[in-house]
Amino acid sequence: MVTRKDVALAAGVSEATVSRVLNGVGPMREDTKQRVLQVVNELNYHPNAIAQSFARRRSGNLGVILPYVPKVHLFSTHYFAEILSGIGEAVQQKGYDLLLLFRSSEQAQDYTSLYHSQKVDACIILGSSDSANSEKALEQLWEQKLPFCLVNQHFANQSFNEIDADHVKGSYDAMKHLLNKGYKRIAFLNGSLQYSNSRDRLEGYQLALKEEGLEFDEARVFLGNYSRTSGIQAAQLIYEQKDNIDAVFAANDRMAIGLMQGLRELGVRAGEDIAIVGYDDSDAAHLSDMPLTTVHVPFYEMGKIAAEKLLKQVLGEQEKTLFQQKLATKLVVRKSCGS
Numbered sequence: 001m002v003t004r005k006d007v008a009l010a011a012g013v014s015e016a017t018v019s020r021v022l023n024g025v026g027p028m029r030e031d032t033k034q035r036v037l038q039v040v041n042e043l044n045y046h047p048n049a050i051a052q053s054f055a056r057r058r059s060g061n062l063g064v065i066l067p068y069v070p071k072v073h074l075f076s077t078h079y080f081a082e083i084l085s086g087i088g089e090a091v092q093q094k095g096y097d098l099l100l101l102f103r104s105s106e107q108a109q110d111y112t113s114l115y116h117s118q119k120v121d122a123c124i125i126l127g128s129s130d131s132a133n134s135e136k137a138l139e140q141l142w143e144q145k146l147p148f149c150l151v152n153q154h155f156a157n158q159s160f161n162e163i164d165a166d167h168v169k170g171s172y173d174a175m176k177h178l179l180n181k182g183y184k185r186i187a188f189l190n191g192s193l194q195y196s197n198s199r200d201r202l203e204g205y206q207l208a209l210k211e212e213g214l215e216f217d218e219a220r221v222f223l224g225n226y227s228r229t230s231g232i233q234a235a236q237l238i239y240e241q242k243d244n245i246d247a248v249f250a251a252n253d254r255m256a257i258g259l260m261q262g263l264r265e266l267g268v269r270a271g272e273d274i275a276i277v278g279y280d281d282s283d284a285a286h287l288s289d290m291p292l293t294t295v296h297v298p299f300y301e302m303g304k305i306a307a308e309k310l311l312k313q314v315l316g317e318q319e320k321t322l323f324q325q326k327l328a329t330k331l332v333v334r335k336s337c338g339s
Helices: 004-011 015-023 030-043 049-056 078-093 112-116 132-143 167-180 196-211 228-240 253-265 283-287 299-314
Strands: 061-067 097-103 122-126 148-151 162-165 186-190 221-223 247-250 275-277 294-296 324-327 330-332
Touching (some): 004 015, 015 030, 061 299, 078 122, 078 299, 122 299, 132 148, 148 299, 162 167, 162 196, 162 299, 167 196, 167 247, 167 275, 167 294, 167 330, 186 196, 186 228, 221 228, 253 275, 253 283, 299 324
Parallel strands (some): 061 097, 061 122, 148 162, 186 221, 186 247, 247 275
Antiparallel strands (some): 294 330
């Protein structure tokens, strides 16, 4: 096995110089650097990754913290799959590795140990709930100036790095489409309000009703958990109010598709007997029996931008200053609302 000492002898430099070249540490004459790299290639030398991480004081890992939910297939969901794909693109371009970390909401929230043990150089946090424990854990990261970013989540009165989408506008656009088609008794199937994007969608729903001069009716608001099963379960409740509801806006496509399935079993046809609009623009939205009108959210771009900004800060290519960005959504009209 070729060692660092072998490289140093062949290049006519010290082992410390070889180490500095390979780790990109300290000033270096260009001719010396190129001579060392040429020998490394000729001898097919592969440096020890663990030793390199200590020398650089970096792990070479970007961590992605995901919520652990038993028996839920996170990677099959459009939301997580798209964001992780975007993160992966940015990580690959920077020569980094991706480390997935699962945290249960029941666990004590402490992310700082991941940095102190050199497991990660920065973290992207997905699915963080708006709880006192989560907020405290994020405040600890911010106070210790440890690089992290929230994606698709924000906290009121806090200044954290965030890449989000304009869910208020996305929800408003979905509602305006239904209202402009003449629907007035529009129900809303939302996710848990512990997530900021659920609250944003509710705000957009209420804003569109108010602008149209319609009263907000809590009886038309139903709670799901963003799963297809919760959409199927909501179908019975909505069916019981069928004389009081002529359209439904669902906060994601999975619930919307489950709702259409459940209503179909009850003899109610989406796009004919009732209008339905989803949210996310997942692959399933245009593959369903009744192609789903929905709101496109740029999840892939959100993940990529978050990773790019964090890694630029870690690698010293950008100042470690607060960044917050909100990406635009877009209404995609199909047949589920009678179009």
